[in-house]
Amino acid sequence: GYGAGKRRWMITINTDARRFKILTPSGELLTVSEKQCGEFHRIFHEKMPKLRGIYFPAIAAALKRDRMRLRNPFGRERIFTDRYDDALLRDAYAYIPQSTIGDNTKRAMLYVRGKKPETRICIEAHDSFTALIPLDEQIEYATLFKEAMELPIDFSHCSIPRGKIIIPAEVKVGIKNLREMKVWTF
Numbered sequence: 001g002y003g004a005g006k007r008r009w010m011i012t013i014n015t016d017a018r019r020f021k022i023l024t025p026s027g028e029l030l031t032v033s034e035k036q037c038g039e040f041h042r043i044f045h046e047k048m049p050k051l052r053g054i055y056f057p058a059i060a061a062a063l064k065r066d067r068m069r070l071r072n073p074f075g076r077e078r079i080f081t082d083r084y085d086d087a088l089l090r091d092a093y094a095y096i097p098q099s100t101i102g103d104n105t106k107r108a109m110l111y112v113r114g115k116k117p118e119t120r121i122c123i124e125a126h127d128s129f130t131a132l133i134p135l136d137e138q139i140e141y142a143t144l145f146k147e148a149m150e151l152p153i154d155f156s157h158c159s160i161p162r163g164k165i166i167i168p169a170e171v172k173v174g175i176k177n178l179r180e181m182k183v184w185t186f
Contacts, residue, residue: 002090002093002094003056003086003089003090003093004090005041006034006037006038006040006041007034007037009032009037009040009041010032010033010034010036010037013030013032013037014030014031014032017029017030017031055093055160056089056093058160059089059092059093059096059159059160060089060092062159062160063080063084063092066159067079068080068081068084069159070092070095070096070159071157071158071159072095072096072099072100072103072158072159073096073100073103073153073154073155073156073157073158074099074100074103074104074107074153075157076099076103078095078099080092096158096159096160100153101126101127101167102126102127104127104149104151104153104167105124105126105127105128105129105149106124107148107151108129108145108148108149108151109121109124109129109148111147111148111151112131112144112145112148115144115148116141116144119131119133119141120132120133130178131145135175138173138184142171142173142184142186143186145169145171146169146170146171146186149167149169150166150167150168150169151166152164152165152166153165153166153167170183170184171183171184172184
């Protein structure tokens, strides 16, 4: 939804379907037409009217006001140096949500390390992290990880200021490997 049109959606969906071998219920490789993506695009924006009506114009205004700079709620700033066109705007639309999620994950990992320095964080993947924990401390760690990921994010100093938000998180626990992890219910 970062300003991409129906053609870009079609290319992305078809490329990903080939790359990840995504099949239809009848077993054929998934493909979508530009016309189908136009309908997906229409429905998406119908369900998310504030993107075009509020968010996109606010990003464009912030770029012009702040000399092509955007700042996420954690204070990370990006300067956009390319020519002002649709490609630059797509990058700008994505910057705050994408960088905020990554920074929130890093903040959560630091929070966990502050509370339990012995935590062995193994993998960080943009909107999640994986850690090795003692089997007999699953409840304590699951609670801590959820608390860390759901700390309020204060948007008051962001290029597009607003209040605080909390992004809901789920915790998965597994004994043998990542594939067999199950959602932890609190």
